[in-house]
Amino acid sequence: xxxxxxIFQPGWVDTALKVxxxxxxxxxxxxxxxxxxxxxxxxxxxxxxxxxxxxxPMEVGPHGLLQPIADMLKLFFKEDIIPEKADKPIFxxxxxxSLASAMSALAVIPFYKDFMVANINIxxxxxxxxxxxxxxxxxxxxxxxxxxxxxLGGLRSSAQVISYEIAxxxxxxxxxxxxxxxxxxxxxxxxxxxxxxFYAIPQIxxxxxxxxxxxxxxxxxxxxxxxxxxxxxAGYFVEYSxxxxxxxxxAEYIGMILMGCIASACYLGGWTVPWYLIxxxxxxKYVPGIVWFVGKVYFIVFCYYWIRxxxxxxxxxxxxSIGWKLLIPLALLNILITGILKVIF
Amino acid sequence: MxxxxxxxxxxxxxxxxxxxxxxxxxxHSVLWMLVMFFHVAGLYLMLNAxxxxxxxxxxxxxxxxxxxxxxxxxxxxKEEIATEHSVGGWPGGLALAVSFLLxxxxxxxxxxxxASGKWSIQEVSRLTHTxxxxxxxxxxxxxxxxxxxxxxxxxxxxxVVLAKKKLKS
Amino acid sequence: MVPLNWYMWLGxxxxxxxxxxxxxxxxxxxMFLSIELMLNGVNISLVALSHYMQDLRGQxxxxxxxxxxxxxxxxxxxxxxxxxxxxxxxxxxxxxxxKG
Numbered sequence: 001x002x003x004x005x006x007i008f009q010p011g012w013v014d015t016a017l018k019v020x021x022x023x024x025x026x027x028x029x030x031x032x033x034x035x036x037x038x039x040x041x042x043x044x045x046x047x048x049x050x051x052x053x054x055x056x057p058m059e060v061g062p063h064g065l066l067q068p069i070a071d072m073l074k075l076f077f078k079e080d081i082i083p084e085k086a087d088k089p090i091f092x093x094x095x096x097x098s099l100a101s102a103m104s105a106l107a108v109i110p111f112y113k114d115f116m117v118a119n120i121n122i123x124x125x126x127x128x129x130x131x132x133x134x135x136x137x138x139x140x141x142x143x144x145x146x147x148x149x150x151x152l153g154g155l156r157s158s159a160q161v162i163s164y165e166i167a168x169x170x171x172x173x174x175x176x177x178x179x180x181x182x183x184x185x186x187x188x189x190x191x192x193x194x195x196x197x198f199y200a201i202p203q204i205x206x207x208x209x210x211x212x213x214x215x216x217x218x219x220x221x222x223x224x225x226x227x228x229x230x231x232x233x234a235g236y237f238v239e240y241s242x243x244x245x246x247x248x249x250x251a252e253y254i255g256m257i258l259m260g261c262i263a264s265a266c267y268l269g270g271w272t273v274p275w276y277l278i279x280x281x282x283x284x285k286y287v288p289g290i291v292w293f294v295g296k297v298y299f300i301v302f303c304y305y306w307i308r309x310x311x312x313x314x315x316x317x318x319x320x321s322i323g324w325k326l327l328i329p330l331a332l333l334n335i336l337i338t339g340i341l342k343v344i345f
Numbered sequence: 346m347x348x349x350x351x352x353x354x355x356x357x358x359x360x361x362x363x364x365x366x367x368x369x370x371x372x373h374s375v376l377w378m379l380v381m382f383f384h385v386a387g388l389y390l391m392l393n394a395x396x397x398x399x400x401x402x403x404x405x406x407x408x409x410x411x412x413x414x415x416x417x418x419x420x421x422x423k424e425e426i427a428t429e430h431s432v433g434g435w436p437g438g439l440a441l442a443v444s445f446l447l448x449x450x451x452x453x454x455x456x457x458x459x460a461s462g463k464w465s466i467q468e469v470s471r472l473t474h475t476x477x478x479x480x481x482x483x484x485x486x487x488x489x490x491x492x493x494x495x496x497x498x499x500x501x502x503x504x505v506v507l508a509k510k511k512l513k514s
Numbered sequence: 515m516v517p518l519n520w521y522m523w524l525g526x527x528x529x530x531x532x533x534x535x536x537x538x539x540x541x542x543x544x545m546f547l548s549i550e551l552m553l554n555g556v557n558i559s560l561v562a563l564s565h566y567m568q569d570l571r572g573q574x575x576x577x578x579x580x581x582x583x584x585x586x587x588x589x590x591x592x593x594x595x596x597x598x599x600x601x602x603x604x605x606x607x608x609x610x611x612x613k614g
Contacts, residue, residue, distance in 0.1 A: 347515065347516060348516055351516045351520065355520070355524045358524065358528060358558075359524070359527050359528065359531070362527075362528050362531040362532065362551050362554075363531055365531075365535065365544075365547055365548070365551060366531060366532070366534060366535030366538075366539065366544065366547075366548055366551070371541060371543055371544060374544055374547055375547065378547055378550070378551075381551075381554070382554075385554055385557070385558060388521075388524075388558060388561075389561055391516075392521075392561050392562055392564075392565040393565060394561050394564075394565065394573055394576075397561060397573055397576055397577070400577065400580060401580070404580050404581075404583075404584055405550070405580065405583070408584065409550070409583060409584055409587045412587055412588065412591055413543060413546070413547065413587065413591065416543060416591045416594055416595060417543055419595065419598075420543075420594075420598055420604055425541065425604075428540075428605075429540070430539060430540060430541065430544075431538045431539055431540060432538060432539070432540050432606070432607050433607070434538075435537075435538040437537070438533075438534055438536075438537030438538040439534055439537075439538065441533065441537060442530045442531070442533045442534035442537065443530070443534075445526075445529075445530050445533060446526060446527060446530035449522075449523075449526035449529070449530070450523055450526060453519045453522040453523055453526065454519065455519065456518065456519040456522055457517075457518055457519070457566075458518060458563065458566050458567050459567070460566065460567060460568045461567055461568070461569065462567050462568040462569025462570070462571075463568070463569075464568050464569055464570045465568045466568075469570075477570060478570060478573060478574065478577070481570045481571070481574055482574055482577065485571075485574075486574050489578060493578055493581045493582070496581065496582060496585050497581060497584065497585050499585070500584070500585030500586075500588045500589050501588065503588075503589050503592065504588040504589055504591070504592040505592075506592075507589070507592035507593055507595070507596050508591075508592040508595045508596060510599075
């Protein structure tokens with residue numbers, strides 16, 4: 001009785017409606033992102049194929065368009081193998097931690113003017129917090145598998161992700177200082193009001209640090225040492241198969257899309273177009289904002305594939321010295337310059 | 346409604362902290378600690394301290410706890426799980442902790458304070474919590490803030506010196 | 515509205531659980547975790563007091579505690595590694611060279 005009273009307080013329709021809208025938003029977001037993850041794998045194989053003068057997937061459907069669906073079906077029906085000596089509870093939750101931390105960070109991304117699941121004041125900090133949790137999934141899966149390769153991959157990754165997180169956070173401090181807000185929606189609005197229209201030009205140093213750190217943070221080539229297939233077989237998820245392997249795979253691609261979203265919202269102007277472009281080509285203002293946002297995200301994701309197809313993998317000590325001796329000092333320098341400019345102007 | 350949230354968070358925090366000190370496997374302890382940090386962050390959100398909630402996750406869960414995990418994995422875990430996990434004099438420790446707890450529970454019964462400061466909820470939310478905290482931190486507490494940065498520097502240098510292998514000359 | 519002393523009680527419970535862990539566990543890493551538990555108990559009380567007194571000083575203190583906890587964890591774990599390298603143990607009751 002008391003629970004019912006608590007639920008059906010005066011104004012419960014209003015509350016229920018609000019909660020319902022949020023739930024619908026979350027479902028739409030998950031569906032769209034999962035679709036993008038599936039086709040990001042296809043896109044990657046096509047792009048890298050073309051760069052290596054191959055065709056990429058061509059067999060399933062026209063131009064291989066149904067390939068992601070076939071892959072997904074295959075992973076669903078594969079046997080789920082669990083190593084005998086594994087720490088089972090941790091082995092089960094590790095991929096879920098990876099996926100959940102990547103997914104929940106998407107909640108604060110403004111895809112379109114004021115369209116975000118959670119419009120919170122500490123949006124950027126929330127993203128950093130969630131991306132700092134991604135390392136748990138990797139470390140724990142490496143440890144729980146009870147295998148040398150997986151363990152080495154996990155240890156490498158924990159050191160790598162912690163190191164590059166510092167550079168990632170420091171590079172975003174410049175954006176926070178320029179916009180004076182941590183809310184991603186406000187950051188995009190502040191960029192639209194800025195003379196250059198987006199922050200990638202005044203924050204060029206920060207943008208460079210961010211892009212490099214984002215690649216390392218998501219364990220992509222040329223910083224994919226945790227899973228370096230030629231030395232560690234597949235690194236931390238070598239013991240995983242079937243659906244759990246797919247969760248890791250999805251988490252990696254969501255991480256990439258997430259980094260694309262942050263780059264788009266913090267440096268490339270999000271859903272807005274620079275005002276001078278509209279002045280030159282007036283018809284551009286009829287293009288909906290979501291197209292601009294998604295286009296910028298696709299561009300960043302394409303750059304990921306481009307870098308993967310072009311650059312060889314770094315050695316581990318090189319990776320660490322880039323992170324600590326180049327990126328972090330550069331990010332600090334960027335903060336100093338931004339601060340001085342902010343005081344002068 | 347707010348009470349229900351508080352009770353959930355409080356029960357989870359207590360349950361997780363008991364799990365942290367009672368698990369044999371240190372990795373499981375660290376994971377329960379992670380769950381606890383999330384619920385403490387939830388409590389901070391209930392107290393309108395959103396910046397502290399984010400800091401709790403970023404610094405505690407994202408940095409300190411990963412460091413613990415990293416060190417535990419370097420040690421010999423199989424032996425650890427097999428051996429006795431508490432020292433001989435544990436009843437004394439239990440008695441001390443319980444007596445402290447009783448003392449504190451009694452001391453805080455009916456404890457209230459007067460809202461005397463100038464940072465009311467409206468004032469903080471008008472300025473956003475991050476800005477309000479920054480204002481206080483960089484004006485009233487600038488010197489302690491600098492001292493904290495020196496402490497962190499000392500910690501970095503100390504950790505490197507302690508953990509570094511001696512080079513054979 | 516949750517009364518202030520609920521938060522203080524919670525802080526005290528977490529603190530004493532941490533105290534129990536610190537006094538009874540052999541593994542020095544769990545002892546460090548217990549210290550973090552105690553610090554968290556204090557933090558909960560500080561933030562609650564700061565909220566109810568409408569004063570940000572408690573929250574600033576919490577920030578400093580978090581910074582000191584980070585420093586403490588770094589130094590402490592470095593000591594653990596040095597100890598493990600020299601003694602092959604992380605149990606406090608096995609380190610008794612100084613005992614008369």
